[in-house]
Each structure stands twice: as structure tokens, then as C-alpha cells.
Amino acid sequence: MQVGGPLGGFLAADDLDVPLSERALAARGAAMGHAGLVAFDRDVEPLRVLRHVWEFADAESCGACSPCRVGSRRGLEHAAAGTPPGPEYGRMLRLMAGASLCAFGRRVPDAVRSLARAYGDRLAGWEGR
Amino acid sequence: MTRIRMEVDGTAVTVEEGASLLAAARAAGIGLPALCHDDRLTPAGSCRTCLVRADGRTVAACVTPAAAGTRVETGGEELHGLRRDAVELIVSALPPRALSPGLPGGQELARVCGELGIGPGAARGAGGRGRDDSHPYVHLDRDLCIACGRCVRMCAEVQGTFAITMSGRGAETVVAPGTGGAWADSDCVACGGCVDTCPSGALTEPGQALAAGLLTATGDAGDAGIPGTGQAGGTGQSAVPAGPRRTVTRTTCGYCGVGCALDVHAVDGRVTVVSPAPDGPVNRGHACAKGRFAHGFLTSPERIVRPLLRRGGRLEPAGWDEAVEHVARGLREAVRGGGPDSVAAISSARATNEENYLLQKFMRVAIGTNNVDNCSRLCHAPSAAGLTASFGLPGGTDSFDDVERADCLLVVGANPVEAHPVVGARLLQRALRGARLVVADPRRVGLARHADVHLRPRPGTNVALFHGLAHVLVAEGLVDGDFLRHRASGVEELTALLADHPPDRVEGITGVPAGDVVRAARLYGTAERPAILYGLGVTEHLHGTDGVRSLANLAILRGAVGTGRGFGISPLRGQNNVQGASDMGALPDALPGSGRIADPAARRRAGRVWGAEVPDRPGLRIPQMFAAAREGRLRALWVVGEDVCATDPDSSRVAEALDACPLVVCSELFLSETARRADVVLPAAAWPEKDGTFVNFDRRFQRVRPAVAAPPGVRSDFDAVHAVAAALGTDLGCPSPAAALDECARVAPLFAGISHGRLDREGAVHWPCPDPGRPGTAALYRERFATPDGLARLAAPPYLPPGEEPDDEYPLLLVTGRRWPHYNSGSMTRRTDNLRIEDAERLDLHPDDAARLGLRDGDPLTVESRRGRAALTARTSGDVPPGQVFCAFHFPSGGVNNLVSDRGDTVTSCPEYKVVAVRLRPGRPGP
Numbered sequence A: 001m002q003v004g005g006p007l008g009g010f011l012a013a014d015d016l017d018v019p020l021s022e023r024a025l026a027a028r029g030a031a032m033g034h035a036g037l038v039a040f041d042r043d044v045e046p047l048r049v050l051r052h053v054w055e056f057a058d059a060e061s062c063g064a065c066s067p068c069r070v071g072s073r074r075g076l077e078h079a080a081a082g083t084p085p086g087p088e089y090g091r092m093l094r095l096m097a098g099a100s101l102c103a104f105g106r107r108v109p110d111a112v113r114s115l116a117r118a119y120g121d122r123l124a125g126w127e128g129r
Numbered sequence B: 001m002t003r004i005r006m007e008v009d010g011t012a013v014t015v016e017e018g019a020s021l022l023a024a025a026r027a028a029g030i031g032l033p034a035l036c037h038d039d040r041l042t043p044a045g046s047c048r049t050c051l052v053r054a055d056g057r058t059v060a061a062c063v064t065p066a067a068a069g070t071r072v073e074t075g076g077e078e079l080h081g082l083r084r085d086a087v088e089l090i091v092s093a094l095p096p097r098a099l100s101p102g103l104p105g106g107q108e109l110a111r112v113c114g115e116l117g118i119g120p121g122a123a124r125g126a127g128g129r130g131r132d133d134s135h136p137y138v139h140l141d142r143d144l145c146i147a148c149g150r151c152v153r154m155c156a157e158v159q160g161t162f163a164i165t166m167s168g169r170g171a172e173t174v175v176a177p178g179t180g181g182a183w184a185d186s187d188c189v190a191c192g193g194c195v196d197t198c199p200s201g202a203l204t205e206p207g208q209a210l211a212a213g214l215l216t217a218t219g220d221a222g223d224a225g226i227p228g229t230g231q232a233g234g235t236g237q238s239a240v241p242a243g244p245r246r247t248v249t250r251t252t253c254g255y256c257g258v259g260c261a262l263d264v265h266a267v268d269g270r271v272t273v274v275s276p277a278p279d280g281p282v283n284r285g286h287a288c289a290k291g292r293f294a295h296g297f298l299t300s301p302e303r304i305v306r307p308l309l310r311r312g313g314r315l316e317p318a319g320w321d322e323a324v325e326h327v328a329r330g331l332r333e334a335v336r337g338g339g340p341d342s343v344a345a346i347s348s349a350r351a352t353n354e355e356n357y358l359l360q361k362f363m364r365v366a367i368g369t370n371n372v373d374n375c376s377r378l379c380h381a382p383s384a385a386g387l388t389a390s391f392g393l394p395g396g397t398d399s400f401d402d403v404e405r406a407d408c409l410l411v412v413g414a415n416p417v418e419a420h421p422v423v424g425a426r427l428l429q430r431a432l433r434g435a436r437l438v439v440a441d442p443r444r445v446g447l448a449r450h451a452d453v454h455l456r457p458r459p460g461t462n463v464a465l466f467h468g469l470a471h472v473l474v475a476e477g478l479v480d481g482d483f484l485r486h487r488a489s490g491v492e493e494l495t496a497l498l499a500d501h502p503p504d505r506v507e508g509i510t511g512v513p514a515g516d517v518v519r520a521a522r523l524y525g526t527a528e529r530p531a532i533l534y535g536l537g538v539t540e541h542l543h544g545t546d547g548v549r550s551l552a553n554l555a556i557l558r559g560a561v562g563t564g565r566g567f568g569i570s571p572l573r574g575q576n577n578v579q580g581a582s583d584m585g586a587l588p589d590a591l592p593g594s595g596r597i598a599d600p601a602a603r604r605r606a607g608r609v610w611g612a613e614v615p616d617r618p619g620l621r622i623p624q625m626f627a628a629a630r631e632g633r634l635r636a637l638w639v640v641g642e643d644v645c646a647t648d649p650d651s652s653r654v655a656e657a658l659d660a661c662p663l664v665v666c667s668e669l670f671l672s673e674t675a676r677r678a679d680v681v682l683p684a685a686a687w688p689e690k691d692g693t694f695v696n697f698d699r700r701f702q703r704v705r706p707a708v709a710a711p712p713g714v715r716s717d718f719d720a721v722h723a724v725a726a727a728l729g730t731d732l733g734c735p736s737p738a739a740a741l742d743e744c745a746r747v748a749p750l751f752a753g754i755s756h757g758r759l760d761r762e763g764a765v766h767w768p769c770p771d772p773g774r775p776g777t778a779a780l781y782r783e784r785f786a787t788p789d790g791l792a793r794l795a796a797p798p799y800l801p802p803g804e805e806p807d808d809e810y811p812l813l814l815v816t817g818r819r820w821p822h823y824n825s826g827s828m829t830r831r832t833d834n835l836r837i838e839d840a841e842r843l844d845l846h847p848d849d850a851a852r853l854g855l856r857d858g859d860p861l862t863v864e865s866r867r868g869r870a871a872l873t874a875r876t877s878g879d880v881p882p883g884q885v886f887c888a889f890h891f892p893s894g895g896v897n898n899l900v901s902d903r904g905d906t907v908t909s910c911p912e913y914k915v916v917a918v919r920l921r922p923g924r925p926g927p
């Protein structure tokens, strides 16, 4: 389940018993965002969802700052390649989250991390630690 | 400015309020990567490589203001890692060659990567975005662009041209010309600022590749010796031994009178890159298409490298001894036949002070005549005369650093954006940041687009316009009564005259709407620190000196000169050393340091130092020299570095004069029109090959140092004058340029405190500087004016019409001026790639006039005046008013100066280049 739009966050099926409030969602690594909800059935390939999120980031990054401008493209390349990335992926997410100019770049890492969390083993290696 | 205390890594630092954390870290001696930062530009915070922790938050240091008590951390494994990751991520998008050694440009990124331990392997982008090499001087490799935006901010904030922008988005972001097409077709004026600031090597200039190539070819790969390595101090040349000989030489630009300090980089005696000196007192790291790029002429195959002697009607190569002997013999014969006053010399505003000093001394001591003049006769002689009459000294009243702080700028008859680009850029920045701007010029020149009021007087009506402005100042009580009572004279006469110049009458004469006259006068009159800058649009008139004086009136009425309440009036000098040539006494009526020939005390002082009697009769001015030659009274003329046949008015009559003169000696770089008519041509060194000093437009002496050797066979004018003097049996002393300036300091109290040694230590020194132990005088007249009674003199010249007005036969008015890619007669710039930017002389004409004549852009046309005709190409432009046309004279083949009359300023003989009645015919001139 994707909560709050593309940069909101993902919750696994057994995590959905949560009040619809900013604070409660944030506590589970999601966000209210624009308050949209998108449900995915089990047939959707987790990597496709991950790639979708990175495609969104890559398409929407304005390019004004480097972490997001380059990071969004690099993330997409990783997701498209499909093999779990090495440790530099985690360093990149940390940089995007901590140093991007605006909330867009700062939130991308939360979104992809929460997706990896929601899928657990099915996205093993994509936690970005 | 309040200063605040804060802490960086536990060390207390004090910085100015509003300073960034980056500045604070630097103050604490800590360097951070800062790939999108340049001290001259507004911070952008886009690369995010300057990360620090401030009170616990991770922030970009360059965009975070320091606050009192802030605790900043820069160290630690984590922060270091974060900054390294930031740089590494940026690099990861670049192709592998981005960090390869020997890449032209990109020193900053390479250095940062080196410091952070990021190896060439980190660059693994695919590339494939292509290059733009369409422009002769600015080349773009899109794959290397890290989208830091420095180039865009440089072009907007320092240069003021707004030619480029960041295009695309996200990962596709890359710099591009704002006009969308190729760089060559953009608004770029080739100032080179974007190349200088680019940290990655995406933007380069050809010289960087040349240097890299020269170095690798000779086995010195690696650091390619590119800008940024320039030494800061004023100590001359530094060389790295072994391998190719790389040198960096600090010198002063030899093009316009702004006086930009430049670092000339050379490899094995060949100029590769010229970079503006970051600590240059006038240019502060900036330059223009001329000083920065136009050095290719040095190695032009057309360079004259052997003396030429006329034998049987043809110029043939000769040795120096033979040529010098020939000149000496000719001079002796002339003196024997017609006396010393049958010999004359035209000294050069492009040559050094020392060369000008030596040539005037040669004429006065070795020949015994005051017949020496310089080309300021053709441009700013009315400034010297007018400013001396109004204030006492022949120069601008204030330093440009102050002028720049003015809250109202009145720019008259000048187009600094093209003719003095670095000054133009700085004035534009001031206007964009809120200074009021009044532009007076018939054309919509670069600054006019940003002006609060643009006055467009009919050419030749300046005096009426200035009186109109003065009328409003008086009528509306915007004058400084106290100042007028105690520090000025001539108030009554002027007020009486001004009564006749109400704005509506001025409108009738000048065509400037009365309302605009009032608005402009109010802006100037109510400003707290107004300043006036003007150019040849004021001087090159029949009543040019009157123009200068009536313009100076405004500053006096306002009390804006000599008081600190405003920054007086400054002429924008055309050629690099036009101020210096006159300061050195290359004038028929003045000695070095402005002593008058008519003043026996001044003659005695110079005579004592020279050990010779100084002739007491003022000499001939340039136009008088030509007249004397045509009448057979002039028997020998030495023309130094001046193509009088191309640049002087009524050129065909100048040619007649040269043909009539028995001995014409011409010192030149190239076989100019003048050289072709000479009997002896002496090959001369160019400014990057010379040792000496120049004086720029705001009276600064600056050093000129040889960056490369002159080609074999070529001598400096300094050496040539010495050689001829020696052949005449005269020892002029002054064995070196430094010794010549020392001697000049003894002749001229104004320069007594100035020497090469001092300039090497201090960089630039303003004259007057009477004392070696005290600073020069940047702002003049704080105590008293230099007039005999110490008062500023208001002038009350009546308005008189120009020498020529349009009529039925010649219905259009031609104004001549300059275009940014070229310089004067174009002898240097036409022999560089600047020719690819502007390759022909074009005539700007209003679309209405063009339509009436059936002319379209690019059509060949013939311009005719009462004196001659010129062949040009049409360019329609809304920048000229209907009824007026404009062109430059950078291409002598156009023959523009055939059109101009040799009628000149009634006081100084400066020709009326700015008002010529003409008519146009489509097509090329007939036979």
C-alpha cells in the first residue's frame, strides 16, 4: 500500500492498522503527503514498483542541486539493472536525505527505504543502509 | 559593518555579520570543497559539497549565514564522508576523461577530488551529450558540465550579458546559450568570465588546449599550467625549470584605457592563455574579448620583423644599422635645411610611459623642437584642456572605485559596454543594484537599456543640453550654495547664461523632450553621491572643450567634486595609455607632469634635469603637422604606432601630407596604410613584449612587463629612439625603462613618488604622487582645486552649432564609434579570431531609413560625405534614431575616415568625428 503519493511511503499488508494521522504514519516511515492511497496486489513485481518510484524521482527532479539531480538518475540506473546495489547505494540515500536542497530530494530516500521495508525479503539488499 | 563572534571546530572566529559559514570556515583556516561557489557571485547552494554541521544541523555552508554564537563543526569521519560522497556522486555522472591528467581546464574539480582521495575511476558516466565549438573562444563540452551554474551567474552578475542559462532538468541539466542555438550565434561577448569560473573543464578556451598540447608534446603531461596558477603579487615573471618553459607574467592590458591587470601564461615563449588577475585593482578578475583573447596577432605572419627602407619607390628589407643611419641622416638634413621645427613626431598612446617620455625628450633635446604630439589630439585633448581649465589638472577627478559607489550615474557620450567593457560591466551591475542611471547618447547604447532616463540629443548639441540640465539645477534650488560661495568662481556669468536655457528652449535645440531634461537634472541634483562619466561623444566635436567644461559645471553646481559628496567627473580614455602619453609630455605645449612650455620655470626645471635648453615655442599639433607637410614646411615626420592614414580625419589629405614630407619614419607592427607610405619602417614590439608602465583612465600607474620576447629583428620603441639618438650623437641617458621613469619623476613633481620598484611592490599608484613614502592621490581637490586661486571654475560658453548639419544633399548624420570585438584601426584585433566574431565594417541605420532607401541587412552600400566616400554593409538597427547612421572604423578598407572633416575643436583641434553629414547609395562605390 502506497500512502501519500509517490514520495509518501509504503506500508506492508500487516502494517496497515494505523491511524490516519501525520504522526502515526511518520512513526512507521510513511507520510500523509497528498493523502492518496494506492494498493498493489501481490502479483506486482517488487522491483517494478521500486523502479517506478525511481522513475518518478528521475523525471521530477528539477536539477537545481546535485544530490537529487545525480542521485535520482543513479537510483533509477540501479533499479533498472535489478541487481541489489553495493554500499554506495546507502551512502547515496544518506546524502540525498541529508543534503538535498528541497524536500523532494530529501524525501526520495524515505520512500524507497519504506518500500524495501514493506517488501522485506522480496527486496533484500535494497534497504540502503 | 558589525562583526560577530562564533566558533568553528572549537576555535573562536570573528566575521562580518551576514557572512556565510563558508567564509567563517575559511577564516578559521579550514578549506571546504565548494564547487558551485565563487566569491564574486551570489551563492547558489546547489552542489552541496560544502556540508558542515551548524548547531547540530547538516547545512550547506555557502548559503548559511553566520549568526552570533553559532557553533560550526566541519571535521569528523561522518561529515568528511558526506562531503566526499557529495563530490563522488557528482563525479560519477562524468565520463572517465573528466579526471584524466592533461585535460584542459577543470583544475578546481581535479584538486577537490585529489584532496578527498577520489580517483579517476570514480568518473564512469556514459557521456554522449556532445560539444559546442562554434565560438572562437568559448568551447563547451556538455559531458563535463556538473550543472553548478557558476557560468550563468558569472555572465549575469559580473558581465551583465545574460547570454547563457541552465537548460533541461534533472540529470539532463546543462548550460546552454539563452538564444537556444549555437554559442557563436548567442549574445555572448566573449568576456571569458564563464571559462574562468567553470570548475569542471566543461567550458574552456582554445589556449588551454594549446597549452596542454604543447606541454604533453614535449613530455610534460600532468598539470597543464592553466589559469588559477597565476601568482598574486606584482613581482613579474616566474618560471619552472626543466621541461617546457612555462611562465606567468603579470602585466597591464594594452588595449583600452580601463587598465585591466592580466596574467599572461606562456609556454616556451608563446602566449597560450591570458587570464584576468583576481587582484587586479580595476578589473578584479574580469576582462573582455580584447585583453582576454585577442593576442593571436603576436604571431601573425604579417608581423614586420625587419626594418624596411624605400629604395627606388619600393619598401625593401634592411638591417637595423642601415635603417637607423638612414633616419639619422634624414633628420640631420631636415634640421640643416629647415631648422629643428621642420621635424615632428607623433608619439603613441599605445606605447609605454617610458617610450613616450623618451621620444619627447629626444625631440626636445636631440632635435630641439616642441613638435611632438600624441593621438589624444584625436580623442581626449578637449578633456585635458577642459578639466585643466575647470579644476587645474588634466585628468578625471575621482578614482573609479569611488565612482562605483555613486548613487546616481550620469554617463554621457560613451558606450562603455562595448568600448570599455570591464567598466561597462561594473556600471551595469551598479545600475541593476539600484543606482540611478542617466544616459545621454543619441544611440541606444548598451547602458541605455537600463537607464532611468535616456537623453538622445542631436549630435553636436551637447553644450545646450548640459546648460539645460544646469538650468534646472539652479531653478529648482538643487545647487550647493555653500560650495559655490567658498570653492567656485564664475557663478554670476553662468547663471546669467543659464537664464536663456529653459528646458523647452533646450528641447528646441537638442530634440530632447523638456520633461526628460527636468527628470534627468532632478535625478542628478537630488542624489547624495552623483558621478559623471563621459567619452568621446563629448569631446570629438567642434566645441568639444566647451562640452567638457559645461558638463563639469554640473558637478561644480552640485558640490559633487572635491568634497566626497559625489565623485566628480571622469573621462573614459580610449587607448590604453592615452592618459600617460600626455602625462609624459608628448604634447607640443606641455612637459612631463603638465608643466607648460609657456612657463619658464617649468622649462628650467626640465632643462636642468636634461642638461639642455628646452625650446620655448610651443610645437605643432597633429593636424598642423599635416598642414605643414602639405605646405612643404615639414621635412621629417616620425609616426610611432599610429595608423594616421586610417584613423585621422579626411584620410586622403593625410596621405597627401605624408607623400609631401621628404622623410616619413613609421614604427609599426604591421604594414599599415601609414607604413606603406613611409620611407623607413621600423618593426616595433607589441604590449605583451614590453617593459614599462601605463597610466589608465583614472590616473593609475601600472606596470607593463614582457610576457614573451619580441620576434627576432623587432625592437621596442624605447630601443629604437635610443638607437636614432645615438646615431645623431646624443646620449639620452635613461638606459632602461625604470631609469626613464626615475628621471621623469625628477622632472615632474606630480610623479615624484613613483618608480618601477614601488609599482612592483604596491601594484598600482594614482598620480598625483609627489612623495615616495606617501600614497598616491585617488580623489583630487579635497583641500583646494589646482587652479591658481584654488577655486573650481564654472564656465559659461554659449551654445554654438556643430560644424556640419544635414541638408537636402547630405540628409543623414553619421556618428562614428567602436564595436566590442575590435579595437581602433583594428590592426591587432583583425589579426586574431575576433575577426570571426565581426568580419566587416557595418553601417547601422534605422529600419525606416533602410526601407526608404530599399536597403536590407547585409546589402552593400556606399556612404558619401562632402569629402569622400566609404564602402560598408548595411545593418538595420533600432538603436540609432531615424536620420542618423553609425559605424566604427575598425576596417580601414571601408575608408570611413575619408568621410570625416578635419575641422576640429576650436580650442584643441580635436576632430569632429561625431558629426558628419552623409548620404547613402545602395551598392559598392563606382570607379
Ligand code: SF4
Residues within 6 Å of the ligand: B138, B151, B154, B155, B159, B161, B162, B163, B164, B187, B188, B189, B190, B191, B192, B193, B194, B195
Ligand atoms: S564569455 Fe562572457 S558573455 Fe560569453 S557566455 Fe561567458 S560570461 Fe557570458
Ligand code: SF4
Residues within 6 Å of the ligand: B144, B145, B146, B147, B148, B149, B150, B151, B152, B175, B194, B197, B198, B199, B200, B201, B202, B203
Ligand atoms: S559549464 Fe561549468 S560553470 Fe557552467 S554549469 Fe557547467 S560545470 Fe558549472
Ligand code: SF4
Residues within 6 Å of the ligand: B253, B254, B255, B256, B257, B258, B259, B260, B283, B287, B288, B289, B290, B291, B292, B420, B421, B422, B423
Ligand atoms: S581592452 Fe580594456 S576592458 Fe578589455 S581587458 Fe583590456 S583594459 Fe580591460
Ligand code: FES
Residues within 6 Å of the ligand: B033, B034, B035, B036, B037, B044, B045, B046, B047, B048, B049, B050, B060, B061, B062, B063
Ligand atoms: S558550494 Fe555550497 S552548495 Fe555548492
